[in-house]
Amino acid sequence: MKCPLCKAPMFEEELAYVVQLEDGHELRLEDVPTWVCERCDHTAVDEAVIVTIEDMLAHIDSFSHSEEE
Numbered sequence: 235m236k237c238p239l240c241k242a243p244m245f246e247e248e249l250a251y252v253v254q255l256e257d258g259h260e261l262r263l264e265d266v267p268t269w270v271c272e273r274c275d276h277t278a279v280d281e282a283v284i285v286t287i288e289d290m291l292a293h294i295d296s297f298s299h300s301e302e303e
């Protein structure tokens with residue numbers, strides 16, 4: 235995989251990924267496989283990983299709402 239910005243090689247690293255929820259909360263996920271550009275530090279997450287995260291968010295939706303009150 236090459237960086238879309240500077241075309242330098244990217245390497246895969248497990249980083250925290252912060253998701254902004256619709257209600258304004260942030261959800262921090264640990265150890266998400268992330269591509270990192272060795273030159274400009276641009277990061278990218280595979281589409282398959284994002285799909286997995288969105289699927290997971292759909293299932294914990296009721297959990298985040300129960301925190302409200």
Ligand SMILES: [Zn+2]
Pocket residue numbers: 237238239240241242271272273274275276
């Ligand atoms: Zn780059």
